[in-house]
Amino acid sequence: MKFEGTAAYVATDDLKLAVNAAIALQRPLLVKGEPGTGKTLLAEQLAEALGTRLITWHIKSTTKAHQGLYEYDAVSRLRDSQLGVDKVHDVRNYIKKGKLWEAFEADQRVVLLIDEIDKADIEFPNDLLQELDRMEFFVYETGETVKAAQRPIIVITSNNEKELPDAFLRRCFFHYIAFPDRDTLQRIVDVHFPSIRQELVQEALEIFFDIRKVPGLKKKPSTSELVDWLKLLMADQIGEAVLRERDPTKAIPPLAGALVKNEQDVMLLERLAFMSRRAGR
Structure with a gap:
């Protein structure tokens, strides 16, 4: 897989080198740069160039790392148990898959965009270290381990609103999109x-x-x-x-x-x- 830009996206030689290096190393590509320099568009065009699907996880200030894995709706299950609903006996009915889970179980190698990671709490990147490293996570409610069928190509964008932890940076390939000449x-x-x-x-x-x-x-x-x-x-x-x-x-x-x-x-x-x-x- 080689990224050479697309008809709709002008990629500099340095950017193409960074994308292809991250793919070769199988590490997340952390992209920084001024807002409006095409960081998010890069992931979209990378997916198009490689002929694969893009899965986007937009990060907000309230986003927690576990939401990218899954969310367990215990309140709904309790309510259904009180109402005698049949589906209450299968806990899987109350588990909502997150974007990482979706990317891990995809039948082809996808591009996963974690957009504006610096908006979240400072602990957010650290909470994803193991999952991004091992490409697997454990679901406590069902006792199963979800492993990536094919390792996704991960693009992480940041507008530099806050510093990211060193342990997280060590696991990424970094590229700064300089303002175009x-x-x-x-x-x-x-x-x-x-x-x-x-x-x-x-x-x-x-x-x-x-x-x-x-x-x-x-x-x-x-x-x-x-x-x-x-x-x-x-x-x-x-x-x-x-x-x-x-x-x-x-x-x-x-x-x-x-x-x-x-x-x-x-x-x-x-x-x-x-x-x-x-x-x-």
Whole structure:
């Protein structure tokens, strides 16, 4: 199995090397990077490239590790026993399989995405160490051991909201998706908009990188936000001339709500524009 990117996903050489190394080592691939740089999309496109199924486990702040294995509904079983329901005699009727169980019992090798692991409690990664290492876990209610029929390809994403434990990091192959350079962004845009006017792309990229270079910006615009912005520019038929000839003393470019996502950054850009107007007098 070799990942070479797909028609819908531009993968750098470093990223392709990391994915294939993780597959060869049979270790989870831990992917970090700015939000919007394609970490989740990587798992989706990896599954497509390998012709296999993607199983996604979206992590929330309340998610517990055991939920990825299974959940036992003791309350429902107690209620059914009081009501005399027949299914109460088989405990399996009250066990809900988690995403790891689903991946372990799949009849083909699947891609398992554990998305935004850093959202969970700090103990969450440690609680999965044994299961990810041995590719098996024990179900206490039934006394059975669930083993992976075929070891899944595991992709774990993190936005760096909190540090992950060393013991967990040791078991992963790590890759940081650096923000794309201009040439890579051009290729990404071409994938999404093959018929877009290149003059519009060039002017849009100039403004995009200018915004990213503003010191003190709380949330820099990402790759996905650039794609959204270009889509809006095309939908509203805003051409490259409007971008090229816009007043540099204005606060933000047209439809910049796709790029600037909080009031602090809007105020920062407006303040810089005010200073530019003062300097130009």
